[in-house]
Amino acid sequence: MALAKTVYSLLFRRTSTFAVTIMVGAVFFERVFDQGGDAVFEQLNRGKLWDHIKHKYEVKEE
Amino acid sequence: MMSIAARRGAISSCLQFTKPMVNASVLSRLVKDFVPPASATGIRLAHTDIKVPDFSDYRRPEVQDPNKSSQDSSEARKVFSYLVTGATTVVTVYAAKTVVSQFVSSMSASADVLALSKIEVKLSDIPEGKNMTFKWRGKPLFVRHRTEKEIATEEGVNLGELRDPEHDKDRVQNPKWVIVLGVCTHLGCVPIANAGDYGGYYCPCHGSHYDASGRIRKGPAPLNLEVPFYEFADEDTVIVG
Numbered sequence: 001m002a003l004a005k006t007v008y009s010l011l012f013r014r015t016s017t018f019a020v021t022i023m024v025g026a027v028f029f030e031r032v033f034d035q036g037g038d039a040v041f042e043q044l045n046r047g048k049l050w051d052h053i054k055h056k057y058e059v060k061e062e
Numbered sequence: 063m064m065s066i067a068a069r070r071g072a073i074s075s076c077l078q079f080t081k082p083m084v085n086a087s088v089l090s091r092l093v094k095d096f097v098p099p100a101s102a103t104g105i106r107l108a109h110t111d112i113k114v115p116d117f118s119d120y121r122r123p124e125v126q127d128p129n130k131s132s133q134d135s136s137e138a139r140k141v142f143s144y145l146v147t148g149a150t151t152v153v154t155v156y157a158a159k160t161v162v163s164q165f166v167s168s169m170s171a172s173a174d175v176l177a178l179s180k181i182e183v184k185l186s187d188i189p190e191g192k193n194m195t196f197k198w199r200g201k202p203l204f205v206r207h208r209t210e211k212e213i214a215t216e217e218g219v220n221l222g223e224l225r226d227p228e229h230d231k232d233r234v235q236n237p238k239w240v241i242v243l244g245v246c247t248h249l250g251c252v253p254i255a256n257a258g259d260y261g262g263y264y265c266p267c268h269g270s271h272y273d274a275s276g277r278i279r280k281g282p283a284p285l286n287l288e289v290p291f292y293e294f295a296d297e298d299t300v301i302v303g
Binding site: 005012018022026 | 137138140141144145148151152153155156159
């Protein structure tokens with residue numbers, strides 16, 4: 001509860017800090033949500049995407 | 063006025079019941095008149111069949127007990143409320159940002175259009191004194207390799223005798239190469255290279271003469287040939303667009 005109390009008094013109590021918290025939170029949420037979504041997609045389509053089969057077709061430069 | 067009239071007049075007893083501020087004597091008289099003596103324990107001016115609603119289903123568990131101070135749990139309840147509000151707003155902001163950026167990016171040019179918007183010209187293919195025509199964004203593009211003599215002539219031109227005064231320096235990045243759009247500024251014909259009175263371009267449609275810098279010198283055209291944006295990638299390549 002001590003953490004919740006700190007969070008409340010530092011971030012949620014004032015409207016200004018609450019708005020800043022939401023904006024910063026949205027930036028992090030966007031990254032997590034987008035990358036999480038991509039990871040799920042790649043997991044579901046494992047072996048079918050170009051990135052997964054690229055090594056078979058790329059010619060190694062000696 | 064009304065209260066004086068009511069106190070004095072014959073209808074005073076009737077009016078006093080309807081007055082909003084019921085004083086003690088009126089109240090006691092009212093009780094005596096209308097409340098049966100059997101239920102005279104308290105005065106309920108409201109109807110006694112109204113049930114006070116039970117909101118405990120909607121109350122948080124911390125405030126269910128009426129004998130407990132709600133101050134102790136206020137912090138936790140506020141944190142919960144603001145956390146829910148904040149999380150919802152964060153998701154809304156993300157969704158709104160995504161919708162707006164998707165919409166805006168749908169209006170920008172697609173990759174195949176962007177791929178056509180640039181042209182790479184190999185300069186070593188163009189011999190000195192020659193002009194080559196390329197197709198760029200659906201229009202002819204003139205790339206001219208000038209000789210030393212042409213460069214000297216164009217740089218020496220007096221700006222006062224030009225219709226659209228522009229110095230040769232401002233029209234070329236490298237004086238050896240003149241890159242202009244091959245569209246006559248009069249009515250849009252394609253001029254002929256290395257022709258006309260000034261040795262540059264000549265428009266066969268209405269007889270406009272351009273010099274070797276693409277500037278209008280004679281004829282009906284009002285402006286110099288347009289210089290597109292271009293940059294030299296290296297000594298041998300120029301990228302137009």
